[in-house]
Amino acid sequence: MSCGTVWLCCGVLRNEMEELVRRGKIGGELLFLDSMLHMDPLKLEERVAAALERLCETSDTIVLVYGDCGAHLLDLVRKYRIGRVPVINCAQLLVGRARYRRLMQEGAFLVLPEWALRWEQIMKSELGLNRSVAQDLMGEHRGVLVYLDTGIVQVPQRQLQAFSSYTGLPWRVEAVDLDVMLESLLAARAESLTENSAREQI
Amino acid sequence: MNAAELSNKLFATMIEADRSGAARIVEEALSDGMPPQQVIAEILDPAIVRLGKQWEEQTMSLAQNYVASKIAEDTLLRCIPKKDERSLNKGAVVIGNIEDDFHSLGRRSVGLFLEAAGWEVHDLGNDIPAEQFVEKAQEVGASVIGVSAMMQTTALNIRKVRELLDQRHLNGSIKLAVGGAVFNWRPELVAEVGGDGTAHNAVGADELFLRLRSETGGR
Numbered sequence: 001m002s003c004g005t006v007w008l009c010c011g012v013l014r015n016e017m018e019e020l021v022r023r024g025k026i027g028g029e030l031l032f033l034d035s036m037l038h039m040d041p042l043k044l045e046e047r048v049a050a051a052l053e054r055l056c057e058t059s060d061t062i063v064l065v066y067g068d069c070g071a072h073l074l075d076l077v078r079k080y081r082i083g084r085v086p087v088i089n090c091a092q093l094l095v096g097r098a099r100y101r102r103l104m105q106e107g108a109f110l111v112l113p114e115w116a117l118r119w120e121q122i123m124k125s126e127l128g129l130n131r132s133v134a135q136d137l138m139g140e141h142r143g144v145l146v147y148l149d150t151g152i153v154q155v156p157q158r159q160l161q162a163f164s165s166y167t168g169l170p171w172r173v174e175a176v177d178l179d180v181m182l183e184s185l186l187a188a189r190a191e192s193l194t195e196n197s198a199r200e201q202i
Numbered sequence: 203m204n205a206a207e208l209s210n211k212l213f214a215t216m217i218e219a220d221r222s223g224a225a226r227i228v229e230e231a232l233s234d235g236m237p238p239q240q241v242i243a244e245i246l247d248p249a250i251v252r253l254g255k256q257w258e259e260q261t262m263s264l265a266q267n268y269v270a271s272k273i274a275e276d277t278l279l280r281c282i283p284k285k286d287e288r289s290l291n292k293g294a295v296v297i298g299n300i301e302d303d304f305h306s307l308g309r310r311s312v313g314l315f316l317e318a319a320g321w322e323v324h325d326l327g328n329d330i331p332a333e334q335f336v337e338k339a340q341e342v343g344a345s346v347i348g349v350s351a352m353m354q355t356t357a358l359n360i361r362k363v364r365e366l367l368d369q370r371h372l373n374g375s376i377k378l379a380v381g382g383a384v385f386n387w388r389p390e391l392v393a394e395v396g397g398d399g400t401a402h403n404a405v406g407a408d409e410l411f412l413r414l415r416s417e418t419g420g421r
Contacts, residue, residue: 042261068353071387088302088355097302101329104304127269128219136221137272141306 004028005189006055008048009065011035012090012114015152016178017065025182026189028061035114038069039126045070052080060196063188067092083192085184094148096180107143109169116147116156119163135168145171150178205236205244212277213249216270217256224273228280238281242318246277247405254386254403271307274404275314282318290322293420295411296339297348298326300359305352308382311404312348319408332362339376345415348379348407349397357384357391364396377414381407 005028009017012035020026031051037044048066055062062082066073067089077084087093091110092100103110115122123129129137145164149155155173164171203211208231215224231241253270295316299309306328313325324342326334339347347367351357360380367373380397392400398417401410 042259068355071354071384074354088353101302104329129269133219133221133269137269140272 005061005063006059007063007065008051010090012112016150019152020178020182026185041070045072049076052076056080061192063192081195083188085188087184093181093184094176103146108146109142111145111147113150113153116159131166134166138167138169142169145169147173148176149173150176209245209248212245213252216253216273219269221273228277241281250274250403250405275311278314290320292320294322294342294344295346296324296335296344298330299328299350300356301329301331302359303351303356304328309350312407315404315407332366335363336366345418345420346377346379346411351382354384357395360395375418377417379410379414
């Protein structure tokens with residue numbers, strides 16, 4: 001068994017997780033699954049379950065860096081007695097609960113850096129949303145696109161402008177401090193360590 | 203084209219996110235003389251049930267479901283009578299999404315179906331704390347509170363509504379209906395959060411609310 005922490009993460013946060021390791025804020029091994037698995041919830045759960053099954057053989061501290069992204073993800077957390085970040089999705093992980101609530105109340109559609117680069121593929125190919133339908137839907141439910149700038153990559157101005165034009169929504173950038181995410185990660189790691197102790201006592 | 207064929211076509215437009223195509227199917231049925239209630243019962247309802255099944259089987263994504271449900275809502279809005287022409291004779295109900303939940307689509311569809319069926323619907327919106335549900339229900343004399351949640355983590359917040367109803371000894375006079383995608387995937391969650399019942403989709407909401415109202419002694 002390895003004593004280090006294994007962080008099983010959604011690929012949408014790859015840059016942010018790697019940056020926290022670079023800064024020495026977290027340690028251990030990072031594993032990423034493709035963020036596009038969200039388009040197929042069953043496959044996402046299968047892939048997460050397979051990864052956990054494998055990791056449990058070799059690691060004793062595992063943290064799942066996923067929101068409530070599938071109907072049975074929380075079952076996997078219980079089954080493998082691991083830690084999970086206490087958030088509903090990755091955007092909430094980046095901004096924290098209170099700020100997330102304010103943004104939702106404003107009608108914000110939150111754009112993560114990795115997602116911003118794939119917006120066209122997701123909107124057009126995965127969702128089949130042509131410009132007209134996208135504008136109808138987004139206009140009814142959202143008021144603004146908010147890009148969450150984690151400061152690691154350059155703000156993709158061209159892609160955001162194109163996404164804004166496609167959806168008909170204005171856009172703005174908000175800076176995000178990785179310390180907010182770090183707090184959730186450390187809480188999840190502490191939970192995982194507690195589970196470890198419980199397992200050892202059995 | 204008969205109603206079953208039109209329903210199949212409507213379902214296909216939902217999956218393909220073809221909102222204008224869906225509108226054309228409904229308009230065609232209405233202009234051919236099909237009564238709006240028949241359009242709802244024989245074209246829309248079966249399509250929604252199929253949609254729900256795919257959702258339960260997780261063969262569609264959150265985002266695809268979002269678009270498809272929006273089309274269902276459009277269809278319903280085209281078919282139900284205007285607000286001032288409806289008779290709201292079944293009594294008051296309060297609905298909303300629980301604290302931390304911002305997925306309004308299912309709740310809005312339920313609200314539309316309930317209004318169409320004759321309920322006086324007080325829709326509180328998203329991210330509603332337990333206290334607000336109960337206070338509004340007492341204020342308007344509602345027999346049922348309908349609370350929606352999309353995910354398991356937010357669904358667990360519904361327990362606070364249950365606790366409040368019990369603390370205030372309102373469990374006999376106000377029933378708690380719960381709904382949202384996660385309850386279809388995890389039926390055991392209904393009891394876990396203290397719900398008095400659930401419906402698989404918006405189509406079943408009227409029947410559920412009628413049953414719950416009768417359990418309060420209301421007719």
